[in-house]
Amino acid sequence: xxxxxxxxxxxxxxxxxxxxxxxxxxxxxxxxxxxxxxxxxxxxxxxxxxxxxxxxxxxxxxxxxxxxxxxxxxxxxxxxxxxxxxxxxxxxxxxxxxxxxxxxxxxxxxxxxxxxxxxxxxxxxxxxxxxxxxxxxxxxxxxxxxxxxxxxxxxxxxxxxxxxxxxxxxxxxxxxxxxxxxxxxxxxxxxxxxxxxxxxxxxxxxxxxxxxxxxxxxxxxxxxxxxxxxxxxxxxxxxxxxxxxxxxxxxxxxxxxxxxxxxxxxxxxxxxxxxxxxxxxxxxxxxxxxxxxxxxxxxxxxxxxxxxxxxxxxxxxxxxxxxxxxxxxx
Numbered sequence: 001x002x003x004x005x006x007x008x009x010x011x012x013x014x015x016x017x018x019x020x021x022x023x024x025x026x027x028x029x030x031x032x033x034x035x036x037x038x039x040x041x042x043x044x045x046x047x048x049x050x051x052x053x054x055x056x057x058x059x060x061x062x063x064x065x066x067x068x069x070x071x072x073x074x075x076x077x078x079x080x081x082x083x084x085x086x087x088x089x090x091x092x093x094x095x096x097x098x099x100x101x102x103x104x105x106x107x108x109x110x111x112x113x114x115x116x117x118x119x120x121x122x123x124x125x126x127x128x129x130x131x132x133x134x135x136x137x138x139x140x141x142x143x144x145x146x147x148x149x150x151x152x153x154x155x156x157x158x159x160x161x162x163x164x165x166x167x168x169x170x171x172x173x174x175x176x177x178x179x180x181x182x183x184x185x186x187x188x189x190x191x192x193x194x195x196x197x198x199x200x201x202x203x204x205x206x207x208x209x210x211x212x213x214x215x216x217x218x219x220x221x222x223x224x225x226x227x228x229x230x231x232x233x234x235x236x237x238x239x240x241x242x243x244x245x246x247x248x249x250x251x252x253x254x255x256x257x258x259x260x261x262x263x264x265x266x267x268x269x270x271x272x273x274x275x276x277x278x279x280x281x282x283x284x285x286x287x288x289x290x291x292x293x294x295x296x297x298x299x300x301x302x303x304x305x306x307x308x309x310x311x312x313x314x315x316x317x318x319x320x321x322x323x324x325x326x327x328x329x330x
Contacts, residue, residue, distance in 0.1 A: 041230060042237040044082035049122030049247040051083035054174075060129035064221050069127045072216060072226055076233050077125065082240065086121050103278070103320045105298055115280040121176045122247035127229060130168040130186070165220050166190040167228040171236050177251040183239045187232025189224050265304050265311045270327045273315065277322045282315055290315065299323075 053070045061068060070089065077083055095118065102113040166189065173183040216222035244250035269286050279302070283289050290302035290313075298319050305312040310329030315322050 040234070041076055041079050042082075042234055043080055044237065044240075046081075047084045048082055048240060048243050048245075049084070050086045050119055051077060051123045051125055051173075052086050052088040052121040052176075053077075054088065054124045054126050056126055056128045058128065064219075064225075066216060066219070066222050066225070069216075069225070069229065073125065073127050073229065076230060080233070080237060082237055083123065083125075084119075086119050088121065092118075105319050115278070120248070123176055123182070124172075124174040126172040126174060128170045128172065129225075130170055131166075165224045167221070167225045169225065169228045169232055171229065171232040173236060175247070175251075177247075182243060183236050185232045185235035185239065187228040187230070187235065189227035189231055191220070191224050191227075265306050265309065265313055265330075267327075267330050270313055270325070270330070273313070273322065273325055275322050275324070278320055279315075279317055279322075282322060286313065 053073050055068055055070060059068075074085055077085060098107070098113050101107050102111060107113060167187075169187045171183075171185050171187070172181055173185075174180070175182055216226050264287050272285050273282050282302075286304050288304070290304040293301045293303050293314075295301070300317050302315050302317065303312055304315075312328045314326045314328075316324040
């Protein structure tokens with residue numbers, strides 16, 4: 001057998017051996033790499049505070065036809081246990097709708113939806129992209145081999161091409177109270193894929209055939225981006241030693257607002273209460289909850305009184321807002 005035919009047979013056999021596992025495996029190599037990386041997400045023994053994922057202004061994911069990275073960033077953070085997640089997206093919008101229903105007296109009694117129930121975010125985490133490339137380098141080796149061995153081999157072997165998918169990303173940890181950037185970490189991942197493209201013989205195959213869908217699990221650049229963010233989060237966790245145990249207590253304290261002071265049942269409290277205020281606002285000014293005296297037709301009357309004192313404040317509310325007030329014993 002001529003040496004040219006022997007080399008051709010060997011090269012074709014090697015290509016088939018390379019490509020055959022892909023058809024036999026249910027998961028791509030990129031997906032397996034994601035799963036291995038997720039298993040290595042660092043764990044914290046306690047939460048360092050609450051955190052919300054905030055999208056950057058660039059919307060970099062659109063140019064790769066991907067969705068926002070918010071969902072998988074939340075998964076990474078949740079698995080680490082380093083922070084407690086609070087939602088500042090659809091969850092918060094849905095909560096605002098419930099609050100509006102409560103203000104309009106549409107919810108059942110005892111629903112307990114009101115002011116001062118939303119947990120504050122101690123930190124924001126911002127996922128950004130420094131650079132990503134779906135094909136940062138590579139070359140065809142089939143043509144070179146075919147040129148050396150003859151055109152017939154080139155038509156049979158096709159082209160073997162190396163594509164390097166890479167992503168360089170950043171994660172910024174921003175203090176929600178001071179806006180200081182506590183940590184900025186960088187993550188990088190690069191993956192080389194070997195693909196075999198059929199020539200005139202019509203045979204095709206490859207390690208990195210195009211995967212369907214547009215998510216991070218089923219596109220190669222998406223898989224690489226996820227792995228880069230896991231790398232960035234590992235680096236971030238390693239630099240969390242400077243964070244305070246209690247972010248709220250460590251932050252500069254806000255001065256008391258005189259307009260929100262608790263006056264008790266007094267003339268000062270009465271004068272501070274204005275028509276149109278919510279029940280929660282009135283309660284805050286007086287300092288404790290009033291007794292419900294009557295309710296019906298969307299109108300509820302509350303009375304505030306302390307002990308044996310004759311001083312009292314009466315407020316009439318319609319759909320949760322003060323429409324009239326009166327006082328006595330002061």
